[in-house]
Amino acid sequence: MPLSAVEGQPRALEALRRALQHQRLHHAYLFAGPEGVGKGLAAQGLAEALLCTAPLEDGDACGACSACRRSAGRQHPDLHVVERRTKGNTDERERQIKIDQVRALQRALSFKSYEGARRVVLIIEPEKMNPATANALLKTLEEPGPDTHFVLVTAEPHRLLPTVISRCQRVRFQPLDRALVARKLAELADLEPGAAHLLAGLAEGSIGKGLTLQGSALLEQRQGIIGRIDDPDGPRRVPQLLDYAETLARPDRRAGLPLVFHLLRTWYRDILLVQEGFGDEALVHRDLAEQIRRRAPALSGPAVLDRLTLLNETEYAIFERMANARLSMESLVLRLAGAVEG
Ligand SMILES: [Zn+2]
Missing domain, CATH: 1.20.272 (Zinc Finger, Delta Prime; domain 3)
Incomplete structure (x- = not known):
């Protein structure tokens, strides 16, 4: 999904859109904020915008080109996503990102990009790494190679190595407005307005939390x-x-x-x-x-x-x-x- 589809985070998105429009992108971003407020969607949106071959005037992804479609399906060869693996065929995830995942990333980044342009690396929950893995990640951040952009997505920035944080430009994501959470919950979980209002009130600005509480x-x-x-x-x-x-x-x-x-x-x-x-x-x-x-x-x-x-x-x-x-x-x-x- 393009960045314009992310709701309720005008300040974060404005900063990203400005950077895209003026082609003044940092090589690493840290998207920090509570669970379930759109950080992951925005990271995906930024990746699509960076890989899009026909971006809009404001720098956002067109959403229609082959690169956009492949990024959206996470099939683009220059989009690398590092996150906790799922266990077997379940939705349950491993406790941590493993060092072999960061090593595989390093190997992939040591080659040229497939399509000759940018490469984007999304690291979801970088705090879920042991010290050896975190240091391997740090090394990758320090020697990224040309035209490689990192987006680290975390709800717990205080658990990251200070040396990792200092390499990144921080983009803050806020708890969402209660009315927006209620509307999204009603939409996503097909809820009555009353039930959506209660969940939104308990969810403290997080659609993700609201969905977890539901039922x-x-x-x-x-x-x-x-x-x-x-x-x-x-x-x-x-x-x-x-x-x-x-x-x-x-x-x-x-x-x-x-x-x-x-x-x-x-x-x-x-x-x-x-x-x-x-x-x-x-x-x-x-x-x-x-x-x-x-x-x-x-x-x-x-x-x-x-x-x-x-x-x-x-x-x-x-x-x-x-x-x-x-x-x-x-x-x-x-x-x-x-x-x-x-
Ligand atoms: Zn596109």
Whole structure:
């Protein structure tokens, strides 16, 4: 797809289009930004624009020539893509990019380009390399050969070697506008506007994240999860709260825990928005607006902020500091329900 088909990233695309138009391209770009906001599509678009034999006036790919069609199908001999291999016939990918992939790239780049013009190398998730592989990549970046353009695509630039970063021109990609995410999700996953709105609110500007959340069983239990934890009757239901905390913390449910935190976080943020006088359209849980409006007057602003902090701290303790999940969740639910003081 041409660059013009990438939505919601006007600043990043403007910089690229200007470079293409004036033929002032860096030899290596680092496309950095959250998952699922169009970095990969833009990298593909830039590759097509660079390899196109009949580019448009603004430098974008024509989308119709033989080079464009082959680039789009990743069949162009001067387009090299390095990414984690898939395992067997599954969609699951290896944990890392392997050194033989970078060596194969080096070999390919040591020959002339097939069609006598530019070569483009896309490196998807360059942070997923061990140090030896990362150093091999660095060497390739340092000695690229003529007319070779690299695009590194990452959501975790802080995990790259500083020497790799310093070789690249960084292009920043932002979280997408919520309305755009909702529209794309409705389109891609054939969703009702209400469902798309909820997913877009939870997805934090990432179409990719929205698609991953779609159909999650936890999401279907959303009202139950929130209702059992943020229960105005909590102080009188301590045994039930503790039971529920234990269930949520079970090892077989651990993978779902980040979504539970996220649901609660967005729930309390919605309460804050209502307290600040925002309309239903601003809420993530718009379909539960009535419930949120009933709950909001019972909590003070600082009490809601405390709960948000508590959620972040508990999630960090469990997933980063390997704290005991059951004890952490028990303490969390009791405090969220106001059954004990912080
Ligand atoms: Zn073309």
